[in-house]
Amino acid sequence: MKNIHEGGFLARKREARGEGEVGRVTDRVNALDDQMKSDLEGFHGEEPELQSIQKEAVELTEKTRAATSSKLKEWAKKNTMIKMAVASIGLHAAMVAPQIVEVIEGNRTKAELFDKDWSTKGKVIHMQTDEEKAVVEQKKREREARINPEELKAYKKELSERLERGEDLSFKESYFGIEKKSGVLPEEVEQGKEHADQLIEKFSKEIGETLEKEEIQRVTNEMYGDGNYAEFQALISEYFVTGKYNCFSIDHAQQIVWEGILAHLTEDERVKWSIGEMHVKQHPITTLTWKDGSEERMFVLEPGREARTAEPEPGTAKIGASFLKQALVSEKTLVYEATKGIVAPSPELDVVTNQAINPGFIVTGELEGSDFVKAEAKRLGLEIQDQIIDAMEVEIEMESDSVEAAKHILDEAEVTHPGLINALHLLNPTVKAVQALEMNPNRSYETLEVGKMQGWSPEAKRQVLKTEYQVLSISSGIPSGFIDDMEAYRKTNGNFHFQALQTGPRSDSEGISFKELRPSDLQRFLLACAEIDLRFGTGVFMSLHFYQEMFDAISSAKVKSIYFRTVPIIWKTRAFTKFDDFSDEEVWKKMDAFASKVIIPMGEYTETLRQHPEYWEYRNIEPDIESAGSGELDAFLTKLDKGLLTKHQLELYERARDRFRLLNGQPPIPVSAE
């Protein structure tokens, strides 16, 4: 099982104890600095000649500091983990700090861009708890009990014969067909198939008859979604219905979708493309290869991956579609030999999955590690240090409850999460640990994000409600007991300090939702949120358990505003098809009729209005101006012709313009100047 991990606490702890490379480098650099200070103390005297020598000595130490700093900078820049460790242990040697900070700041942009493209796309592993394992095992048992082995065998044989006859067997038919015969509920398979068709149709329409790199990346990002990774979710049908996936289900789903998209291209264009699968260790990733004459490029369909040449690389297996299809229906397990390469070991995870599809082949040979840190290091061309591998143990270790863990979280925020205190891994915090999360000297942080609160003590849960961060983000569901706490807090203290409550996954893979909440509890929750902005994360509306009652409760709730992080296709086709299949306009109409103001992402707002200018009439829906970036604001402002604006449009225009100016360091335009 793959291990994708972006921890690093353990390495940093080791560094903090002075046992790692950073410790040794720090000691060495500090020793030189101390030596220079001591040397300088030996230069004194009022005579001009002595003063001149003293000046030379000062210049020599400055020159040496500059040279050392330059080397440190170069070294830290190329060693991501070390750089993070340096920052998190708070290396404050006078000569080092400014340079290190500069390096971190310089790289932060790069890391952020990288995060945006890749690492936050469901890449944070959530360790499966025993409770979750039991649920998955139960589902698996139920599914397997529905299998008729003879029927499955006969079905595979039939597919195999069709392949032998040279028939073009599609991924869609094979995968869905086998899932159905493997005990996945027929209605779930049908629903999955239907959604797959909708996605294919949507993407094909958007792409047209030729295919560009940007479109490949866009489709990939959209299919991965954000925060939908669930290690144990290996059913293709379930992916298409819920958006949740693990590497197997997303890989197979991508093959289905891309096969459908390619079929819509012109014949001349289509023959240049082929679908495949790359195995990095036991981690399958769909590939798309373009070949035109002697030119060849391969796209590895994981967010953030660049196109690469199709030359074999050591330690990977690149498998073509025909082999995949053949293996899928073969009676015997086929063997695929990976390209030889030297491979470092990486830890395995103990995860129970409910996987109906047996790909029918194994990859042998030494394969490169598939973990996130290694992949990132490789992508950036870095040498992989042992400490990076060790860092994977970390999150388990960090599932502690201590104040120390909270402090580590604050340190981590300094380096990797600007604006966000990510406390997802505080699983059973003490009240003091929750309080420690507030002891952050940098008040620019806006959001406190906590994870699974089921294990929290009642006192710790009550403590988190006292947070003074502007946004409280709860990533894995609202336990009903928490609603009692919210009500009690409001009764005693009035309004919350935080101004917005975000629910739903943001960066963890924990599937959440309100599925465990009874409609009456949801009503109470919405009432408790009366004075705040309520932000629904992606996962909230992707649950199969999204009922009409929930929609009614949310649409009639009177809170400050309701923010939907994602309204795109997933929201429309997955959530609402449970009881209806809405068009764009129907969804907007529904949102317009909400009792509270509805906020949606700026990009989506602009794009929808570009396609449907008549939607301006839905004035209850507004773009998320307050967190929009410069580019999004610019696109929005450019779209509006200031001379012809309605009052509603003018108000949005002015707010967007003011924020745009703020982001670009310009003062707001005074009212009298307009």
Add this chain to the structure above:
Amino acid sequence: MNAATATTPSGFFAELKEIEDAYAVEMLKLKRKQTEALKRIEHEKQTQEVDAMKKRLSDTV
């Protein structure tokens, strides 16, 4: 020194050693220079004091 070597700790230490050595040599030179200057200044002071003493003696004689 190739800049790429600084990307590994061992490369970094090797380059730091070069910097430390260069610093130590230059610092040694400056210390010697200062010692010589101090000696010279001390010598000049003593010469001046002796000269001053001689002058005072000749004045009183």
